[in-house]
Amino acid sequence: MKSYFLQVKEVIRETEDTVTILFWHPLSEQIKYSAGQFLTVSVPGPDGKKVKRSYSMSTSPTSDTAVGITIKRVPNGLVSNYLNDQIKAGDFLEVIEPMGNFVFNPATFSGKNLILIGAGSGITPLMSIAKTALKANSDTKVSLFYGSRNENQVIFKKELEVLESNYQGRFNVTHIISQSTDTWVGLKGRIHQANTILWLKEIDADLKNDHIYVCGPEEIIENTLKIAELYDIPKERMHYERFNAPVNTESESETGDELKKQTVTVKYDGETHEFVVEPHQTILEAALDLDIELPYSCQAGMCTACLGKCTSGKIKMDEEEGLTEKEIEQGYVLTCVSHPMTEGVILEID
Numbered sequence: 001m002k003s004y005f006l007q008v009k010e011v012i013r014e015t016e017d018t019v020t021i022l023f024w025h026p027l028s029e030q031i032k033y034s035a036g037q038f039l040t041v042s043v044p045g046p047d048g049k050k051v052k053r054s055y056s057m058s059t060s061p062t063s064d065t066a067v068g069i070t071i072k073r074v075p076n077g078l079v080s081n082y083l084n085d086q087i088k089a090g091d092f093l094e095v096i097e098p099m100g101n102f103v104f105n106p107a108t109f110s111g112k113n114l115i116l117i118g119a120g121s122g123i124t125p126l127m128s129i130a131k132t133a134l135k136a137n138s139d140t141k142v143s144l145f146y147g148s149r150n151e152n153q154v155i156f157k158k159e160l161e162v163l164e165s166n167y168q169g170r171f172n173v174t175h176i177i178s179q180s181t182d183t184w185v186g187l188k189g190r191i192h193q194a195n196t197i198l199w200l201k202e203i204d205a206d207l208k209n210d211h212i213y214v215c216g217p218e219e220i221i222e223n224t225l226k227i228a229e230l231y232d233i234p235k236e237r238m239h240y241e242r243f244n245a246p247v248n249t250e251s252e253s254e255t256g257d258e259l260k261k262q263t264v265t266v267k268y269d270g271e272t273h274e275f276v277v278e279p280h281q282t283i284l285e286a287a288l289d290l291d292i293e294l295p296y297s298c299q300a301g302m303c304t305a306c307l308g309k310c311t312s313g314k315i316k317m318d319e320e321e322g323l324t325e326k327e328i329e330q331g332y333v334l335t336c337v338s339h340p341m342t343e344g345v346i347l348e349i350d
């Protein structure tokens with residue numbers, strides 16, 4: 001995986017708890033990315049070790065010259081607060097190249113219109129997707145259902161208004177506010193199944209053809225997946241990105257698999273590491289505890305930064321959401337949620 005030290009071009013305060021950080025491209029090359037992908041930012045942690053977090057690009061590869069990420073502060077969160085408080089123009093940040101499968105690519109897009117549903121910081125990849133689709137596909141209509149806690153926390157409020165006026169008839173935004181003031185005249189509450197279905201009817205969504213992109217809290221993703229099931233929307237047209245890991249309620253005894261201490265071999269970056277993984281550890285945790293530098297970002301099975309291929313032995317993943325069925329069949333695993341189930345596990349990481 002390629003790392004860059006990117007210089008910060010500008011820091012834009014979007015709301016009191018959210019900033020956009022725009023980067024200059026490196027002198028030697030333009031950073032290539034698809035709308036919807038994320039960068040992994042690596043900052044020094046309290047113990048001197050690097051801490052990595054993923055941030056979706058809010059800029060568009062087709063309409064913005066700089067590459068940018070937008071970060072909403074999480075209470076007591078290490079990296080989100082650091083990026084909100086410490087970073088200024090001229091600073092350098094270490095980032096890992098763009099990754100992710102939650103993408104909109106105008107060149108290969110076979111559908112017509114886009115339906116975007118998101119809340120809070122979930123707007124970031126949706127913003128990139130909206131700008132890209134509006135610029136690149138002149139007959140594509142984009143509708144956004146966007147939930148925020150209050151009027152002051154609407155990220156990209158002004159930019160969304162400008163886009164709506166520049167692309168009249170092709171772009172519409174419906175805001176919904178959960179803790180609104182008395183002066184708010186728009187929709188009130190949180191995004192849920194019933195108001196999403198109503199909104200889809202209002203925008204005259206064509207659920208037989210439109211592509212749906214969802215990003216936000218788990219409940220929004222779950223609700224939209226239920227709607228997809230209800231209306232028979234196939235997987236190819238349902239795209240979703242989680243910023244937090246879903247809660248895994250399946251216990252070990254339910255799966256019938258018992259975790260045991262096993263030795264694994266990991267081949268990465270021209271080196272071969274052999275180490276023991278305890279039952280309470282994932283393969284990535286065991287490696288990091290031994291200061292073996294393997295690639296990772298979210299550590300929750302969502303970003304695919306820790307992707308590897310199991311070429312021998314058996315591995316069990318706590319969470320399979322981050323990979324496609326085909327990737328799982330081909331032996332791909334995410335080391336951050338993987339446990340060796342047999343001796344002799346060999347993992348190859350590109």
Ligand SMILES: Cc1cc2nc3c(=O)[nH]c(=O)nc-3n(C[C@H](O)[C@H](O)[C@H](O)COP(=O)(O)OP(=O)(O)OC[C@H]3O[C@@H](n4cnc5c(N)ncnc54)[C@H](O)[C@@H]3O)c2cc1C
Pocket residue numbers: 038053054055056057069070071072073074075076077078079080081100121124125241242243244298302303
């Ligand atoms: C693929 C991907 C893309 C992402 N894109 C963005 C983005 O564009 N913008 C953005 O702001 N964030 C984004 N995130 C979330 C981001 O990576 C971090 O998880 C988030 O900023 C919190 O990190 P932290 O170090 O500040 O908090 P931590 O120090 O990791 O966590 C502190 C506490 O907050 C809780 N917590 C962690 N994350 C959240 C959360 N999102 N909401 C509520 N509580 C939380 C933890 O459980 C913990 O108790 C993305 C995540 C993924 C996996």
Ligand code: FES
Pocket residue numbers: 295296297298299300301302303304305306307322334335336337
């Ligand atoms: S580190 Fe993100 S999926 Fe493993």
